[in-house]
Amino acid sequence: MSVVDPRITAAKRNLEKFSLVIPVFSPKGGVGKTFITALMAYSLTLDNEFTISLLDADFTNPSLHIVLGLDESNLKIEEEMGIKPIRVAPEIELMTLAAFVKDLTVPLRGNDIVNVVRELLAITRWSGKIMLIDSPPGFSDTHLEFLRLLIEVKEPKVLLVSTPTTLALKATERITKTLLSENIKILGLIGNMCLSNDDEGSIVQKAQQLTIPYLGCIPYISNAEKFYGTSMLELVKKIGTPLISITKIIKEAIE
Ligand SMILES: Nc1ncnc2c1ncn2[C@@H]1O[C@H](COP(=O)(O)OP(=O)(O)O)[C@@H](O)[C@H]1O
Ligand SMILES: [Mg+2]
Numbered sequence: 001m002s003v004v005d006p007r008i009t010a011a012k013r014n015l016e017k018f019s020l021v022i023p024v025f026s027p028k029g030g031v032g033k034t035f036i037t038a039l040m041a042y043s044l045t046l047d048n049e050f051t052i053s054l055l056d057a058d059f060t061n062p063s064l065h066i067v068l069g070l071d072e073s074n075l076k077i078e079e080e081m082g083i084k085p086i087r088v089a090p091e092i093e094l095m096t097l098a099a100f101v102k103d104l105t106v107p108l109r110g111n112d113i114v115n116v117v118r119e120l121l122a123i124t125r126w127s128g129k130i131m132l133i134d135s136p137p138g139f140s141d142t143h144l145e146f147l148r149l150l151i152e153v154k155e156p157k158v159l160l161v162s163t164p165t166t167l168a169l170k171a172t173e174r175i176t177k178t179l180l181s182e183n184i185k186i187l188g189l190i191g192n193m194c195l196s197n198d199d200e201g202s203i204v205q206k207a208q209q210l211t212i213p214y215l216g217c218i219p220y221i222s223n224a225e226k227f228y229g230t231s232m233l234e235l236v237k238k239i240g241t242p243l244i245s246i247t248k249i250i251k252e253a254i255e
Contacts, residue, residue, distance in 0.1 A: 005118065006122075007118040007119060007121075007122035008118060008122075008149065010121075010122035010123070011117075011118055011121035011122045011149055012149060012152060012153045014121055014122065014124065014125075014126060015121065015131075015149065015150060015153050015154050016153050016154060017126065018053070018126070018128065018129065018130065018131045018154060019129045019130060019254045019255055020129070020130045020131070020154075020157065020250070020253055020254045020255065021130075021131045021133070021150055021154050021156050021157070022130065022131065022132050022133065022156070022157055022158070022159050022187065022250070023057075023133040023135055023143070023146055023147070023150075023156050023158050023159070024036065024037050024040075024132060024133060024134055024135055024158075024159045024161060025135055025139070025143065025158050025159070025160055025161075025175060025179075026137065026160060026161045026162060026168065026171060026172065026175070027137055027138055027139050027171040027174065027175050028137055028162075028167060028168045028171040029136075029137035030137075031161050031162055031163045031168050031171075031192055031193075032161055032163070032192035032193060032218070033134055033135060033137075033161050034056075034058070034063050034064050034067055034134050035067055035192070035224065036159075036161050036190060036192060036218065037054065037064060037067075037132050037134040038054075038064060038067040038068055038232055039218070039232060039235065039236060039239070039243065040052075040132060040159075040243075040246070040247070040250070041054055041068075041088075041092045041132060041232075042089070042092070042232045042233050042235075042236045043236045043243045043244075043246070043247045044130060044247055044250060044251070045089065045090075045091035045092055046233075046236065046247075048090070048091060050091065050128065050129035050130070051091045051092070051093060051127050051128040051129060052091060052092050052093070052128050052129075052130050052131075052132060053085060053093050053094075053095075053126045053127070053128030053130070053131045053132070054068075054085075054088070054092065054093065054094040054095070054131075054132050054134065055094075055095050055096075055120065055121075055124075055131060055132070055133045055134070056094065056095070056096035056097065056098070056134050057117070057133050057134060057135045057136065057142050057146065058134060058135065058136040058142075059097045059106065059108055059113065059116055059136070059142065060105055060106060060107070060108060060136065061105065061136070062096045062097055062098040064094065064096060064134045065086075065094060065096050065098055065099075066228065067228050067232075068088045068092075068094065068228070068229065068232070069088075069228055069229020069230060069231075069232075070086070070088065070094075072098055072099075072102040072103045075096065075098055075099035075102075076099070077099050077100070080125070081125065082123045082124060082125040083095075083123050083124055083125065084124075084125055085124055085125070085126060085127075086099060089230065089233075093126065093127065093128060095120055095124045095126075097116065097120070109141075110141060113141040113142050113145065114141060114145045117142060117145040117146060117149070118145070118149075121149065129254070130250070130254065133146060139175055139178065147182075147184060151184070155185055156184065156185065157185045157186070157187040157253055158179060158184060158185065158186045158187060159187050159188065159190060159215075159250075160172055160175065160176065160186060160188070160189045160190070160212070161189075161190050161192055162189060162190075162191060162192070162203060162206070163191070163192055163193045163194075164191060164193070164194055164195075164198075164199035164200075164202045164203055169202065169203075169206050172189065172206060172210070173206065173209075173210060176210045176212060177210075180210075180212075186212045186213075187213070187215070187249070187250070187253055188207070188212060188213035188214060188215035188249065189203060189206065189207045189210075189212055189213070189214055189215060190215045190216060190217070190218065190246060191203030191204075191214075191216070191217035191218065192217070192218045193218070193219075193220040194217040194218065194219055194220065195219070195220045199217065200217040203217055213249070215245070215246045215249055216241075216242035216243070216245050216246045217242055218239060218242055218243070219239065219242075221235065221239075
């Protein structure tokens with residue numbers, strides 16, 4: 001007997017309100033998914049045109065709030081016909097499991113992960129136009145549940161992040177082939193921690209080989225942690241061109 005989960009209907013209704021939903025993926029850890037998600041949020045809100053909703057989907061090791069300058073003690077959840085996302089900046093809101101579990105690691109498997117995805121999407125009262133989903137490394141339960149829900153209501157447009165290393169590029173190649181074989185749209189590939197023209201060249205070459213759009217390369221930033229928090233805004237301005245063009249491409253993808 002199949003049981004209808006009412007959270008799926010609520011989750012889909014909430015997702016439908018977004019003009020664009022972008023899962024940020026790389027099967028490899030440490031390539032900068034979280035850092036780039038935070039940079040994009042600040043970059044997309046530079047013109048104060050709309051709100052960006054961030055969802056930290058790295059449930060066992062949430063870290064987006066840390067890059068955004070919040071610690072567990074100031075992640076306060078307010079309930080009002082559901083739960084309100086945490087206001088990070090005037091136009092940036094965040095939902096993270098860290099607000100509920102503080103600094104504990106919650107061991108989750110299979111069905112537990114599916115439940116967290118459905119619950120967070122069903123009960124959060126978002127107000128943004130674009131949702132960025134910061135994902136864990138790998139390509140398993142979390143990614144699959146988000147994609148499953150999204151495909152039915154709001155075509156997801158995946159942003160891939162890779163460093164110029166052989167292993168990160170291999171991970172990019174693998175996930176790209178899987179996504180394309182499932183007809184999931186890829187917005188493009190962002191290179192991160194690029195130190196030279198050769199580094200950028202290898203990202204460009206990989207995008208060409210995989211026939212996906214190359215969006216730009218974010219340089220390696222020494223003392224990146226110094227920019228965590230509201231200084232991300234300063235970093236966005238300092239990085240300039242590559243971020244400006246990535247932001248433009250994302251805005252063009254709004255339906
Ligand atoms: N462009 C960059 N230059 C320097 N350090 C970076 C850059 N991007 C990310 N980092 C740092 O690299 C580490 C891994 O980044 P993170 O965003 O956590 O990766 P992921 O989410 O893919 O696991 C963090 O310490 C982050 O501050
Ligand atoms: Mg991360």
